[in-house]
Amino acid sequence: MSEQPTHAIRFLLSDMDGTLLLPDHSLSQATIAAVRALREQGVLFSLATGRPPKAMLQQIEALGVDLPTAAFNGGTLVNPDGSILMAHYLPVHAALTALSLFVDQPGVETWVFSGGDWLVKDPHGPMVPREQRGLGYPPVVVESFEPYLERIDKIVATSANTELLIELEARLHPLVDGQAQVSRSQPIYLDVTAMKANKGEALATLAEFLNVPLEHTAAMGDGGNDPAMFHRAGFSIAMGQAEDTVKRQADVVTGANTEDGAAQAIERYILRR
CATH class of the missing domain: 3.30.1240.10 (Hypothetical Protein, Haloacid Dehalogenase-like Hydrolase; Chain: A; domain 2)
Structure with missing residues (x-):
């Protein structure tokens, strides 16, 4: 585990519920501002969630996400125009x-x-x-x-x-x-x-699509479906309220989602100073 990224982060893939979103499913102004600062510094940013694609639209607009996103835990990769980049269905x-x-x-x-x-x-x-x-x-x-x-x-x-x-x-x-x-x-x-519908596969696929080496990627999340991307990313961040089994698989632990932990992590670990 590393307390700081060993490589400059060029792409951050973040979970939504329990990470970027507050318990009422809203985005805090601190989180919106942190993501805006990322994008202004040229750091690529996208979302990976268990949600279906159309349940991401409001957050995509609020955060200004203009890259493919990962729905259904990475089972479906969706282009910004709503077309499907890739889909993996559950075997019968x-x-x-x-x-x-x-x-x-x-x-x-x-x-x-x-x-x-x-x-x-x-x-x-x-x-x-x-x-x-x-x-x-x-x-x-x-x-x-x-x-x-x-x-x-x-x-x-x-x-x-x-x-x-x-x-x-x-x-x-x-x-x-x-x-x-x-x-x-x-x-x-x-x-x-x-099997391929997991956030680790999604991170690797999106990184390749964006031409970003995995060592220059970061992943952030709080749930049991997030360590799959922790293990593929160059740097991983767990939320403060995550279960211990999730925290142990991340490089660092930030504050809880109710404490703007995502914004704290972006500012501390990813924004170029």
Whole structure:
């Protein structure tokens, strides 16, 4: 681990929820100003999130992001004009395995993201209002997920029972080993995506696209899906409220998202002085 980048950072890839965003999903003025300062100094900046592409548009505009972004934990790379640069779909067998495990679990809601739509069977689930506030649009109610199996971007098991999600994560890993990525993007969300749908692959792909060597990249995040990019980046930053397992995999730990930790990290570690 290094307390300072050993190479000048030319590209920063940042998580959104729990990193750039406050708990109410807003951006602080300090964060907006820090990203603006990055761009003014010529440091490239983009976003990597578990969100679908259309749930990133407001933040992309507010931050002035003009590079491809990574949605669905890196499963879909989206050009600034909204066209798809690359997409990785969950294999059908892995999708069926995950759905079979999650079904009928007490206190667990199962969601599917496909073609930009958020699909649910129960629109009255207790976790739905929170997700709708975060995404900015309502779910599509379906009777079955079967018609969407060939083009699933992400499956989410969500619950207020975080211990149960940890247990489900451990149970699902060996069942889809080599077929899918399983990670908790937040304590209450367990995400299942394609093998190449991870933020580490997204960072490497975007760095190559931008012609930036990996040693000149930085990654910043707070969730269980963020260490994948920590391990590929030249320098990695964990948020102060992240779980210890996430913090241990980063080079440095900044303040919490409620303390403008992202802005602190940008100013301390990345802006050229």
